[in-house]
Amino acid sequence: MIGMLPMVLGTPVDLNSPGHYVHWGVIQISVANLVVVGVMLLVFILALVLPFPRGRDRK
Amino acid sequence: MSGQSTTNPTTAPAPAPVATGGWTGAVRRRAVRALPPDKLLPDTQPAYMASWIYVFGVLTLAAFVVVLASGTVLALRGPAWWHISSLGHYINSLHLWSVELFMAFMVIHLWGKFFMAAWRGRRALTWITGAVAFLGSVGTAFTGYLAQQNFDSQWIATQAKDGLNAVGIGAYFNVMDFGQMLMWHIVLLPALVGILVVWHLLLVRHRGVVPPIARRERSAEPAPTAEAIPEPVLSTVPDADQAPRS
Numbered sequence: 001m002i003g004m005l006p007m008v009l010g011t012p013v014d015l016n017s018p019g020h021y022v023h024w025g026v027i028q029i030s031v032a033n034l035v036v037v038g039v040m041l042l043v044f045i046l047a048l049v050l051p052f053p054r055g056r057d058r059k
Numbered sequence: 060m061s062g063q064s065t066t067n068p069t070t071a072p073a074p075a076p077v078a079t080g081g082w083t084g085a086v087r088r089r090a091v092r093a094l095p096p097d098k099l100l101p102d103t104q105p106a107y108m109a110s111w112i113y114v115f116g117v118l119t120l121a122a123f124v125v126v127l128a129s130g131t132v133l134a135l136r137g138p139a140w141w142h143i144s145s146l147g148h149y150i151n152s153l154h155l156w157s158v159e160l161f162m163a164f165m166v167i168h169l170w171g172k173f174f175m176a177a178w179r180g181r182r183a184l185t186w187i188t189g190a191v192a193f194l195g196s197v198g199t200a201f202t203g204y205l206a207q208q209n210f211d212s213q214w215i216a217t218q219a220k221d222g223l224n225a226v227g228i229g230a231y232f233n234v235m236d237f238g239q240m241l242m243w244h245i246v247l248l249p250a251l252v253g254i255l256v257v258w259h260l261l262l263v264r265h266r267g268v269v270p271p272i273a274r275r276e277r278s279a280e281p282a283p284t285a286e287a288i289p290e291p292v293l294s295t296v297p298d299a300d301q302a303p304r305s
Contacts, residue, residue: 036163044167047111054109 099264107270112175115168116263122161123256127249129154134245138208158200165193177269185262185269192255199252202244205234216240 020031132150141147178186205212216234223229
């Protein structure tokens with residue numbers, strides 16, 4: 001299991017081989033860019049739902 | 060003494076300000092009226108800003124500062140340095156990854172403000188300057204890719220030239236001309252984006268940070284309870300989307 005980790009993690013970030021692409025009709029996007037878009041969406045949702053620490057200097 | 064006044068200085072009305080000083084005085088009075096010091100550099104923030112979504116504007120600004128600083132070092136040392144030396148590689152990578160963060164934070168900031176309808180309360184120009192700064196940043200990132208001088212940049216340039224020629228601007232914006240693209244990347248577009256960012260920030264301070272859409276506008280939801288929202292928020296949020304008309 002641990003031996004497969006570099007292979008799994010290395011797939012989207014290995015810059016020494018041709019990139020992997022996802023095709024969906026006319027849409028074509030690299031896996032690396034798709035991962036970035038997914039992380040941005042995740043961060044956006046977390047920013048909306050996670051509680052913010054209460055500060056003292058608020059009016 | 061004959062010059063002594065009989066009026067109590069504590070109760071005397073303040074003299075009306077005299078509009079003097081020519082155009083510099085007029086500009087100063089207008090600037091101070093639009094952005095008094097406590098509005099320009101406030102030491103407190105409204106309670107409705109206690110949400111992570113309000114952090115992405117300043118995260119974008121912080122990444123932009125790193126982009127400008129690393130880009131300045133790259134411009135001073137030149138391509139022979141950033142392609143060869145280990146420190147050059149590091150600063151080059153710092154420039155790339157700070158741009159990645161800058162664009163990601165800016166897009167999340169854009170999503171948050173779009174769904175918040177951040178143009179409410181006479182903030183249309185704030186929204187417009189932000190949107191145009193985003194488009195300018197896309198152009199700056201594009202010319203940055205062209206300045207990489209590798210196979211990727213050659214591929215991007217040859218792909219882009221057909222599109223740009225098709226819309227008729229290829230003669231003025233020639234992506235195959237490395238020198239022209241480098242100047243766009245390090246002089247013209249950063250100046251445009253920098254001016255827009257400063258303008259955007261001044262407008263944010265002038266109109267105030269946009270509040271969330273008030274609960275009263277959502278008819279299906281019950282009114283907030285006092286336990287849910289502290290008193291200062293209850294007193295400011297319903298009308299806070301109307302910025303002061305100064």
